[in-house]
Amino acid sequence: MPDRRPPPSLSARLAGARLSPALRRVAELLLVDPRAIAHGTVASVATAAGTSPPTVVRLATALGYPGFGGLRDAAREELGMRLATDAVRARTPLPDDPTEARRAAEHDVIDRTLDGLDPPAVATAVTLLDRDGARCWVLPSAQTVGVALRLVDQLTIIGRRAVLLDGSEMRVMSTMAALAPGDVVLSMDVPRHEHALVRIQRAAVDQGALPIVLTGPPGQGLATEGGVVLPFTTATVGPFDSLVGLTVLTSLLVDALVERRRDLVAARLAALERTWTGAGLYEA
Known part of the structure; x- marks a missing residue:
């Protein structure tokens, strides 16, 4: 082929x-x-x-x-x-009604992200994340660390083994020494790949990790062999790329994992809820 x-x-x-x-x-x-x-x-x-x-x-x-x-x-x-970077977009005045412009833009981001997904590719990503014994190494760009942290928390809560790869390139590469063949490296970034992310993701794939690439277009620089690419839209009315599409995409993956293991996840969440409330972590 x-x-x-x-x-x-x-x-x-x-x-x-x-x-x-x-x-x-x-x-x-x-x-x-x-x-x-x-x-x-x-x-x-x-x-x-x-x-x-x-x-x-x-x-x-x-x-x-x-x-x-x-x-x-x-x-x-x-x-x-x-020409479409933050620095250039910052020079463009906001529309007369920025609230409605933002509402329309983010609705469009959600629609375009979900409409652009290939269902078999999503199913492949979920299957990779759902394999027993495999660890998911989540590798974000600097802009997407917040979404990555939320994803790692949710994967851990539902019983999947997930590690956030964040910090200096030396720290991340040192952490990845524990990566095993058959693990998953899930990278996420917006257009214009950071050089360190390209190098680290390539090193993980060379170590035997299977790549799941969540990327804003064009997303050409990352290793994809043995894995899958899931694109999301980053269009915005302000200076900074929208991460709403990425957030929706990661939520979609987590929801699919929960559906596959609903009884086990429900039991884990019930036990965690008893722990949280029993320790008085919430106000009455």
Whole structure:
């Protein structure tokens, strides 16, 4: 069967590349000012990076592009993504009725997220999460840590083994030393993958973890072999990406797990409720 996965994004290629100092100078220009490459020539990019034209072409080849034209096209895609970032959206005034605009936007996020799901893919994700003995390693981007923490809490409450991978890259990689083949790595992020998340997720899959990728579009940079991708919508009327679609998606997964083990989950929740109320944790 042919591999129909989209090619890795420019950011993902940069994150995984081992480059010489000369190539790194051009790569840093890509990260800081993709416009210089998106609208440049080999000569202009070499001048901006303080290097030679052959070095620019060598970077394109090192990143897996057939030539400078492929690198320039990738830089244009990267630039297009950055034009919709928080910093750009913050300059756009809110609508006259921000409350209604927010209501409409978040309703649309929910509809587009749920309408865009592939039921067999959701079923595959639930099956991966429901396997006895398998641990779920939840790997969020910086923006999605709050949703990840809630998911780990809920998975733990219903009796699944879940670990939140948060903190420095060194801390996360050290924690992952306990990862076993057949475990699940559930990553969640919005557009523009963080380089550390790409590296950590790749390392987990290389260790034998099965990936569940929850991602806002385009989501091209993460490993998917043996696993599944579930997209969610991040459209917003303000500066920051909406996480409502991601929250709905994680809730959908938890609900499906509960349905599979309803009697056991009900018993666990009843026991926890007795513990919470018996210890006087709630006000009367």
